[in-house]
Amino acid sequence: MTVSPSKSADPGSQPMIAMRGVQKHFGSLHVLKDIDLEVPAGQVVVVLGPSGSGKSTLCRTINRLEPIDEGEIRVEGQLLPAEGKDLARLRADVGMVFQSFNLFSHKTILENVTLAPTKVRKKSKADAGKRALELLERVGIASQKDKYPAQLSGGQQQRVAIARSLAMDPKVMLFDEPTSALDPEMVNEVLDVMVALAKEGMTMLVVTHEMGFARKAADRVIFMADGAIIEDAEPDTFFTDPKTDRARDFLGKILGH
Numbered sequence: 538m539t540v541s542p543s544k545s546a547d548p549g550s551q552p553m554i555a556m557r558g559v560q561k562h563f564g565s566l567h568v569l570k571d572i573d574l575e576v577p578a579g580q581v582v583v584v585l586g587p588s589g590s591g592k593s594t595l596c597r598t599i600n601r602l603e604p605i606d607e608g609e610i611r612v613e614g615q616l617l618p619a620e621g622k623d624l625a626r627l628r629a630d631v632g633m634v635f636q637s638f639n640l641f642s643h644k645t646i647l648e649n650v651t652l653a654p655t656k657v658r659k660k661s662k663a664d665a666g667k668r669a670l671e672l673l674e675r676v677g678i679a680s681q682k683d684k685y686p687a688q689l690s691g692g693q694q695q696r697v698a699i700a701r702s703l704a705m706d707p708k709v710m711l712f713d714e715p716t717s718a719l720d721p722e723m724v725n726e727v728l729d730v731m732v733a734l735a736k737e738g739m740t741m742l743v744v745t746h747e748m749g750f751a752r753k754a755a756d757r758v759i760f761m762a763d764g765a766i767i768e769d770a771e772p773d774t775f776f777t778d779p780k781t782d783r784a785r786d787f788l789g790k791i792l793g794h
C-alpha cells in the first residue's frame with residue numbers, strides 16, 4: 538500500500554505508525570484482515586467506512602487497547618509491547634480521545650489535565666500545572682479550570698479530554714468518533730480544536746463521520762469495509778472519484794448523492 542503524499546516525512550525516516558499484516562478476530566469474526574498501513578509524521582488520516590467495518594478496532598490496536606492476533610505494529614519504529622512499563626510509555630506517546638470523554642468526575646478540570654503527566658511523565662506539579670493551563674487556554678477552557686466535569690457541556694468536556702491527552706506530549710493522536718456523542722451545536726467547537734492541531738503538524742488518525750473535517754483537515758482518507766482497507770487516497774480523489782462500489786454506496790448514503 539502506498540503512503541500518500543502531501544505532508545510526507547523525510548525520506549529514510551521512520552513512519553510514525555507502521556502496521557504490517559495485522560489480523561484480529563473476535564471469536565469467529567475476522568475484524569481486521571491483513572492490514573498494512575504506514576502513516577508518516579505529521580500526516581492526518583481520516584478513517585471512513587460503514588458501521589462494523591473495523592474502524593474503532595483498528596484505532597484501538599495502535600495503543601494496544603486491543604491485542605492483535607498476527608502481524609506487527611510499530612510506533613516510530615518501536616514494536617508495540619504486549620505489556621509492562623514499555624506499554625505504559627507507549628500509551629503516553631499515543632494519545633487517544635474517545636466518543637465518551639472519560640474524565641475523572643471527582644477531579645477538577647485542571648486536576649484532570651495534570652494527573653497523568655505527574656504520574657507517568659514524572660513532571661513536577663508546578664510544571665504540569667503550567668503546561669495544563671497553556672493547553673486549557675489553547676482549547677478555550679482555561680476559565681473553567683476549577684470546575685468539575687459535570688459542570689461543563691459535552692463539547693467543553695471533550696476539549697478538556699483533548700487537552701488531557703496533549704498534556705502527555707504524545708507523538709500521535711488517535712480520535713475515535715470524538716464528536717458523535719455531542720449535541721450538533723457543540724460538534725464544531727471540538728472539530729475546530731482538531732483542525733488547529735492538524736495544522737500544527739500533529740500526526741493524527743481520526744475515525745469520524747464528519748465529512749467536513751475529512752475535506753478540510755485530512756491529508757489522506759482510508760476507507761474500510763469488512764475489516765480491510767479497500768481505498769487509500771487524498772480526500773479530493775476519494776470524495777470525487779471513489780474506486781469501489783462499496784465506497785460509492787457509502788458516500789451516496791452519507792452525502793445524499
Ligand SMILES: Nc1ncnc2c1ncn2[C@@H]1O[C@H](COP(=O)(O)OP(=O)(O)OP(=O)(O)O)[C@@H](O)[C@H]1O
Nearest residue numbers: 563564566568586587588589590591592593594595
Ligand atoms: N470487544 C468486542 N467483542 C466482540 N466483537 C466486537 C468487539 N468489538 C467490536 N466487535 C465487533 O467487531 C466488528 C468491528 O467493530 P468496530 O467497532 O471496530 O467497527 P466500526 O467500523 O468502528 O463500527 P461503528 O462505526 O459502528 O463504530 C463489529 O462487528 C463489532 O460488533
